[in-house]
């Protein structure tokens with residue numbers, strides 16, 4: 001059976017739970033737990049962004065970790081879409097200015 005080495009994802013990004021990633025402080029794996037938000041700002045960040053508050057059960061570190069990872073392909077894809085959107089916008093504007101008086 002041929003091994004599929006080309007596992008390059010074409011997705012924009014993926015979400016993962018930082019629970020299984022390593023602690024930035026003590027670099028231990030599987031020690032991070034979701035922490036309850038303590039302030040309005042933390043709640044707002046949690047709800048508006050992909051960052052969640054985590055707490056390390058090993059060293060007590062507490063901070064934000066992103067649960068969304070943007071892939072390089074994703075960045076390229078977004079850039080391409082933006083360029084297309086801009087070009088379409090200019091084209092539409094041109095057509096409107098030219099034909100609609």
Ligand SMILES: [Zn+2]
Nearest residue numbers: 023026056059
């Ligand atoms: Zn830690």
